[in-house]
Amino acid sequence: MCPGNILSTVARYIQGIDTIAQFELLMKADSADVPLDLALSLIAVTADESLSVNNLIRRFDDLAASIQCATPQQLMISLFGSGKFTGNTIEYDDPANSLINQVFDRRLGVPISLGVLAMEIGSRVGVPITGIGMPGHFLCATSQNDDDLIVYFDPFHGPDPLSAVECKILYRRLTSLDNWSEAFLMPTSSRQVVVRILNNLKAIYLRRNDVANIRWVMRLRTVIPELTAEEQRQFARLVRSSN
Secondary structure, three states, rough: OOOOHHHHHHHHHOOOOOOHHHHHHOOOOOOOOOOHHHHHHHHHHHHOOOOOHHHHHHHHHHHHHHHOOOHHHHHHHHHHHOOOOEEEEEEEOOOHHHOOHHHHOOOEEEEHHHHHHHHHHHHHHHHHOOEEEEOOOOEEEEEOOOOOEEEEOOOOOOOOEEHHHHHHHHHHHHHOOOOHEEEEEEOOOOHHHHHHHHHHHHHHHHOOOOOOHHHHHHHHHHHOOHHHHHHHHHHHHHHHHHH
């Protein structure tokens, strides 16, 4: 999708309605494909009303315009090579790692936010990247045109490609579990990416007992159809307990 089309999509959602309503329109669309740049921008603006959705979208566009690459490996080096975006190994549990404005500002993120960056910039420069929802550690993947070999990437740890076997080793090292399944390397929908990011933020704020931030995260989650019923019950309990 080119920048012009992206901005047209934004305009369709932001004109005259608040951020929660915009997000609801986005997530109630009958599709597994959600524009991740828009979804993450709406999440960031809900967290910080001083931000602008259009400005955040332009940050994706500007970053893509600064990159020249023809292959997935070149894209990953441009984004996650030395001095570029990297995983926050010191404060992994910092919610800023999941808020796209903070990811841009600090050049730090968690696996899923860095994965979104790879997917969105890749789509702009003609290098398709797919999200891989491996439990416990989000990855990216693409296909090489010459032999259709799937190549995996772990932006959190750097730009180097991984084989499926190396992904299995990574999973076992990070989780200490011996329950590997090839299904862990199946592509995940962009819709599920958004849900997973909100899961992460909710869990972080709950651990911190940060009621103010839990509220806006759960308000976003209540408008996602597959989460609505349980989230509304939890949100009502939260409101009662904090009054």
